[in-house]
Amino acid sequence: MGKYPRRTRDTLGRPIPDRLLPIFAGAQRLDEWCRLAEILQIKLGVLAQEEFGCHLHPASLNELFEKLKQHGLAAIPYALCDCHPQELDCPKCEGRRWLTQNEYLEAYTPRQ
Ligand SMILES: [Zn+2]
Numbered sequence: 001m002g003k004y005p006r007r008t009r010d011t012l013g014r015p016i017p018d019r020l021l022p023i024f025a026g027a028q029r030l031d032e033w034c035r036l037a038e039i040l041q042i043k044l045g046v047l048a049q050e051e052f053g054c055h056l057h058p059a060s061l062n063e064l065f066e067k068l069k070q071h072g073l074a075a076i077p078y079a080l081c082d083c084h085p086q087e088l089d090c091p092k093c094e095g096r097r098w099l100t101q102n103e104y105l106e107a108y109t110p111r112q
Contacts, residue, residue, distance in 0.1 A: 027077040041065035
């Protein structure tokens, strides 16, 4: 087994079917990638304070890293889709059977 405990439930606590276990294991890898980006951001910020780093612009770098992290976080598998397993053209998940958090909120937030 890898270094991650095996996730057996989605973020909403629902059991993940076997077929989708690798997807939700990947969620943890994406999450770790975002934490690594955070570390790189901090390290580059430290270098930017050095004389040799005077051309590193902390505000611009932070903006780039924030975008990068948001992009990574937005891609993380969040929840199972409620569609039927045989429904191949579900408009919410396009047949993947899982959604990111943004997709979930978009699909399942009742419209006023
Ligand atoms: Zn679906």
